[in-house]
Amino acid sequence: MDYAIADTAPEHKAGIASREAEHELRATFEDFKSANDERLAELERRHGDVLLEEKVDRINAALDAQQRRLDELALRQARPQLDGRVRPSNDTARREHKSAFEAYVRAGDAAPLRALESKAMSIGSNPDGGYLVPVELEHSISERLAAISPIRSISAVREISGSVYKKPFMTAGPATGWVGETDARAQTASPTLDALSFPAMELYAMPAATATLLDDSAVDLDQWIASEVELVFAVQEGAAFVAGDGVNQPKGFLSYTTVANGSWSWGNLGTIASGAAGGFAASNPSDVLVDLIYALKAGYRQNGAFVMNRKTQAAIRKFKDSTGAYLWQPPAQAGGRATLMTFPLVEAEDMPDIAANSLAVAFGDFRRGYLIVDRVGVRVLRDPYSAKPYVLFYTTKRVGGGVQDFDAIKLLKFAAS
Structure with a gap:
């Protein structure tokens, strides 16, 4: 077996490594679910097991390490080859420029x-x-x-x-309305x-x-x-x-003015309160994630994605729905993303940690909400x-960026209200 792998093409070996890493991630997640279920059962019996807590934390850390390895393998496979095999149509001019450079x-x-x-x-x-x-x-x-x-x-x-x-x-679009076939048409307001x-x-x-x-x-x-x-x-x-x-x-999306989503207006980003200062609510903590998802209009929600850092993801990974199924799921395929409540989860280490009044979780249609100019x-x-x-x-x-649609991104604020 070792001899066969050694003679395999590099891209095939990378694919094998990705599948192995994905298998290990899924196996570790099953261990995590089992240990976390045992931890929750102990908490329900009113006496937590310290060793069990440590075991869950160790498996959680192992999940993070394996996810990081899977991300690195996917990145390595995504890198383009600079061997010149694929060239634009004006090949002579480009070769001349490359040689001069x-x-x-x-x-x-x-x-x-x-x-x-x-x-x-x-x-x-x-x-x-x-x-x-x-x-x-x-x-x-x-x-x-x-x-x-x-x-x-x-x-x-x-x-x-x-x-x-x-x-x-x-x-705001132009004013519209229903009229009869022969009714007079009033002049509509101009779009804003x-x-x-x-x-x-x-x-x-x-x-x-x-x-x-x-x-x-x-x-x-x-x-x-x-x-x-x-x-x-x-x-x-x-x-x-x-x-x-x-x-x-x-300008990063967290640098814009934020307001409670009920008071949202153009130019601000809407926030949903977690229900507790510096953390999730003590009971039904995952309910606020549902509120965050449905704070977006349907047109944005269908392309929504969660954005958070690794520490926040580790905390949310323990959440389950009413049927006992875990809300966080590992990638379905090599090079894919983990999902949270079926939506893609994007890991951005520049997102803040969970703390009082922090905006540690974002959800939205970023392709419509945030624009990068190169x-x-x-x-x-x-x-x-x-x-x-x-x-x-x-x-x-030279690079620029900023929010282009303030209705397409919502933030979770870790505050009581």
Whole structure:
């Protein structure tokens, strides 16, 4: 068996590993349900077993570890191959740009890139501001960010060519009414529009390379740059999309003004109270999740997803419905998401922990509710002087984001009312 696996193609081995990880996750979840049921039975008998509590916590931690492993395997399979086998139609021009970019990165020879970008009448790309990376590399970074960044993977993403994307949004439609066939038609009121602006802010990373790395012709520099910047870009993006203040960064959905959902109005995000300060209600704690789901209109609810961090997920994983079935369920297939009450559950570590008045759980149709704007083009500026003997590659990408539909996202506030 070992010999057969060793001779298997890498992508097939990755698939085997994903199936094994999924099987282990399901087996551990069955152990968790059994231990948690035993813990609940002990609590009903009015005397909790400390050792049993510790056992449940250990299995809960093991579930988190296996879910993390499954996520990493799915991410590894989602990464695109940068081997050049699939090329756009204008193949000659792209190969020429890729060759010129490699000469710039390896040896600092900017003349071919300057000639290409002058011929293309490109503006804003020069020795001071850096040069545009090849299209294949730009798309690779964007695809990897979508796989790594949890909010990006569920939000609407639009590419723009300018510095600001302005979007009119109809907050109230024109007046309508029923009339008879020959009745006079009164003039209807005009629709109410709101102009939303999404500026693209600069996100940067600065990987360093040695002369030996740059001299090694076997090293794929596109692959190296993408792998160096993808994680740091994703970490910064993820934090900004959740709680960014909008100053030189995207505005996160938790940074908008919140009001009780009963008093909701456009420009605010509605909240549902958990029923207890810093926690769930003592009795029927999962009822508030039902309230959160149905706070959304049906048109949004059908594409809804929960967003929370790992600690909050661990607390909710213990909830059961009236029939004794667990509300949290592991992914149905490799690369899938865990579900909560049949809705996808997105794990975002930048979400706050459960605490008094915290907004630790979000639910909504993020593809309609949150917009991410990517300005076309990723730039690289080669700097061989600032950190000799290393060569720095100042890599920049312009990204913005903000809420585009305030009715599409609801938040769970851990407060008594």
